[in-house]
Amino acid sequence: MSLLEASQVCKNFGGLAAVNKVDLVVEEGEIVGLIGPNGAGKSTLLNLIDGTLRVSSGRIVFRGHDITRYSPHRRARLGIARVFQKNALFRSMTVLENVLAGSYLRTDHGPLAALTRTLDKVRKDPGLLDRCHELLELVGLTDRTHELCVNLPHGSQRELCVAVALASNPTLLLLDEPLTGMNAEETASMIRIIKEINRTRGTTVLVVEHNVRAVLGLCARAVVLNYGQKLVEGSPRECVTDPAVIEAYLGTDADVA
Amino acid sequence: MTKRGWTKLLLWVGLVVIAFALPTILRRDPYWLTVFCLLAINTLLVSSLRSVTLINEISLGQVGFAVIGAYAHAALMMKAHIPFWPSLILSSLFSALIALAVAYPFLKVKGIYFSILTLLTAETFRLVAYYWTSMTGGSLGLTGVPGPGKQQVPFVGEVNFDRPANYYYIAVGVVLVALLILYWLERAYISFQWRAIRDDNLLAGAVGINVIGYKTINFVIAAFMAGLSGALFASYQHNLSPDTTSRFGVSMSIYLLVYMVVGGKDYFVGPLMGTTVLMLIAEATRSSQQYQPMITGAIAILVILFLPMGLVGIPKQVRSWRRVKRLRAAGVDGVNPAGKEGKA
């Protein structure tokens, strides 16, 4: 059984078919790349997988559960985590607090516990703090633990987003353009982080990325979307040299070659 | 405990002591005691409004839940002959139950849509009270809502709590307990979930927080508190009117908002501060009643312009002004000119 099976998934916005009959299978332990020109429906597909949006039609199965109608938090409980395309962080919180908030599912949660336990007690839970510091170490933010997250530079915010997503200990990590707006050094470090997550934690990763070189370096398999439809699927090298893909990227094909 | 923690505790203890000493202090002036009683009831209502701001929404519907609490309390006591205390709790619970029933569509919408929806719902509740004549007395109002009556108090003996001077103790006591519960919630783990939702509700959902669920809990608790405030009011005033100009009208919702902002919406004691200051000013200027909205408005505008953190935020505001001044002084002398040179 595959980890994730999306079959014939569609999403319409009014008349626009943002995602159109897409089949996508992700196996446990893979890093899969999802590429395609702007507006191809990549983010929308991730939204359908993590429950931010509901499908117009089609079916999504994760670890044997039909999650098509699940709300986002129920999917998170099953082990799906998400890094959004924009830097989505808990704005009023420090770096550490962000990771603590991300750890919600790893704490004694549920409304009753939330009503009867003090926040201080949760904050001072040594096991939880250790886990948070471990994650901050992984993404290289240990020296900024108590800074407000909004004061971090873009690249570090991106890394924090990854730490927050990892805090729930997900089986499947959805990354939406983790490398945009990063300089060469930050890009290299983010690629290293993603590989390390996959290798040491066994986390399966589905990554949307425009940086073709990064996709070639990261993924064993890639899926190309165009106008909401799946264009090609295969090794990243096959994908980026496919004539149909080059045509879809027309104008930007220079950077594919 | 930290030094600040002790200071806070001391302030609270002082407040409670003053609150309970007031009847003795105001022995000769029972009128003022009724003012303070209403002040306590209003503080609870404003606090319930602030509690909803924790999920980043402005509720203009707290008055609606107060209407439900007030009329439910009146009906339970007058028609079902249920004693004061159980009726107080049951009517607040009823208000919370109604909130639970309507919560889902409310919490699906955000921002201005939430505010409008709560406002219209409150108006609907008021109009139900207005037209359901057999139950509520309709536009004529409902008179003769009983108070707690005579009750045995340990060490004191029988006390007639229908006397305003004595009802004061009940109102203040209940409001303090209610505030304590609200305060606990802000220290509890749930406040962290609310904060996560307030900061970014999509991300909150993505990390596994049941956004609608936690928002519902917040909304229902706030409705309970608003209902409690309404029930306390019913037994305080002894008569209820669902008129537009009554305390259940739209303008009251706006006043509650003003009280909260003037006091400082980011502070737990903001509602207490705002309600106290504005109500006392309104009382002091009672002789020129027609100008009262203007006076309140002027104060609100001044506070919003010059003290965006509200009255409770003054110390923090002063500190930040000082810091800016210091930086400016340093900047004019050194930093800025150097920057200009660098560019040249």
Ligand SMILES: Nc1ncnc2c1ncn2[C@@H]1O[C@H](COP(=O)(O)OP(=O)(O)OP(=O)(O)O)[C@@H](O)[C@H]1O
């Ligand atoms: N909430 C929405 N309502 C209406 N249309 C939408 C919505 N979200 C996305 N779309 C449209 O759906 C299409 C696919 O958008 P999507 O964001 O999934 O593209 P993408 O592949 O992620 O592009 P990019 O590389 O620019 O991030 C676009 O045409 C977009 O305008």
Ligand SMILES: [Mg+2]
């Ligand atoms: Mg996108």
